[in-house]
Amino acid sequence: MKKIFYIVLDGLGDLPIKELGDKTPLEAALTPNMDRLAQKGKTGVVYPVEKGIAPESDVAVICLLGYDARKYYTGRGPLEAYAEGLSVHDGDMALRVNFSTVSDDGETIIDRRVGRNLTTEEADALSREINSKIILSSATFEFKNTIGHRGVLVIRGQRERLSGWITNTDPAYGREGVFGVALEKFPNTILESRPVDGYENDPAAVEASKLLNEFTRKAHQLLQAVKVNQKRVQEKKMPANAIVSRDAGDHLPKFPSIKESRGLKLGSFVQMPVEKGIALLTGIEVVNIPQSTGNPEIDYPLWAETAIKKINDFDGLYIHIKGPDEPAHDGNFQKKKESIEAIDKFFFGNLLSKLNLSEVIIAVTADHSTPCKLKAHSADPVPFLVAGGTIKPDGSMSFSEKTARIGSLGEITGQEVLPLLVKLARE
16 A cells, blocks of 8 residues: 555635735745646546535544544534643533733724734733633633634533523634534624524533633633733734634534544644644544744755654555645635645655655645635635545646646545545555
């Protein structure tokens, strides 16, 4: 069986942009290495979950690993909390959260991500304040910051179990059943949580939403006055004076392991807590990589070098690279283009130079589209290429949304990708 390199570029997909000559950032980017892979392989498009869904990364990654997210998914909160070492027992409520900036009266959200410049040291200090000074009326909680403005919250009821069937306080995300979905348009205010439709009379959901609203109010009151935020204001930075929450869940998902379901021993390189949580819960070994310096010229060659070494320990590697998503959420198409070019040059350039393509299968795709003009995930399909082994070229000349739409692989869903890679690796 050939080794598999399964590479997912977060938020890669996009829509044509006037300033780029009506090209997407991927189409406008200089990507000789990915183009060469497309020329030697086959292309198509992937709907990570299914048509019509603008997925969050967690649901998309679960599907891209071959699982039916509708069957196994229990919310992003439990996944990230588990990845960060917080216990989530059945009936505990876990949520993904952001430090945010709101007006002094708490009415208007100024920035959901505190300008993307909250340091780990600042977030650590804010978390200590939250954990030591906020007391909830009928529950205990654990709050932990993760990366930048991101964090996790677990609330544990003192008298009864809590339900994850509640709405978000983060206005940028909604729910479609158990799935969290990114919204293209949303109000600029922190929302009041309530039980989702159909759970209005469920005491566990009523109590959970009440506790989350209590935590949200008390967090704003506390964070307004802390020294970290006073210092940030003096430095002309946005204060991290509020918490917005989303994707509640009240138990961990129970996935069959990748080894059992696919007969694969997989390793993974991941950057974000949610991908780490999914990997751990699906029996994928998390490979430690050097801590990011923020410089692609340093980070991506190290990732490529580690991948070459570690592939010998596994049947395949799942490699999830965050790069293109963040500038897309900021609407910065130029930075997204540059991020794609850096990945091509410094990651793929170093990886491909040390591989014999006939001995491996390499797939490149994305977990979702993040169009710069929307600054949010969309339901658009993402480009997909697969090359190596005995795969015969289908005439694709480059790797882009436009060429992928006419590739020989046509349209497939995220759940179909991994079975296809395993099949090709065994040919």
